[in-house]
Amino acid sequence: MSKPSLRVTQGRFELKNKPLSVIDYTGHISGMDKSDQLLSYCPLNCKSVKWWKKPFFHLLTLSLIQSHILSNKYGKIKGQQIQPLDIFVKAVIKGWVDACAPECPAIGPLTTLDRLNGKHFVTYVPSPPEKTTTSYRNCKVCYDKALKAGKSPKAKRKQIKFWCNKCSVALFLEPCFKLFHTKRDYTV
Structure with a gap:
């Protein structure tokens, strides 16, 4: 929680007084803006009889996007190359299949060995x-x-x-x- 005070910041053309809470918000919201932007590229507007499918796939997509953002953020610190979202999601799903393959006969013999x-x-x-x-x-x-x-x-x-x-x-x-x-x- 910020104190109710103003800070002078550089605007586009002139100096402006902004509340400290607004400056904190815009400084820390960048990850959420990126998440909302990437989530808008994968809309889940499918009509379904089962009510739980839409929130389930929304949360699954949101968690994949959030993990992609964190992976790229901490990958930059470690000097790793930034991955596009589609390659990241394929790698995560492949990891799930490889981890699940010995216990999941429903996947079928062609996806496992x-x-x-x-x-x-x-x-x-x-x-x-x-x-x-x-x-x-x-x-x-x-x-x-x-x-x-x-x-x-x-x-x-x-x-x-x-x-x-x-x-x-x-x-x-x-x-x-x-x-x-x-x-x-x-x-x-």
Whole structure:
């Protein structure tokens, strides 16, 4: 709490008398202004049946923005490079997934490294209930290799009828099935 006194400050063109409380407020509010500005870039105007979703995602977004501001503020002191908000949020979410992965089977084997453990067997891709669609799929390893090489995966489509039932991923028997289940980076 400031004392009710005035202080002379330099305005844009002339000297002005300002209350000490106003000077303290403008000196310490810069983080909140930045937070409000960044929060306005991520509006959550989604209509939802569940009432709690809007405040939950608002608070989640607000906490991510506040942590981004603090990370950049203290990163500058340590001499680290300032990160943009989107890269910071991706890094935080990746950290959450990596921390949660061993305990969360709901995330699925493709986001974790469960594909490297356990018993995996080749089966046929299950036929869809509609007869109009085909049960052939793209090989995951070949598709990801084409993407990594910068080629269009649709240019040379390799569709097959085999997949790993545990991972729910279509794979050629040789060499893709072995690569996918034994190497961390199977696109090399």
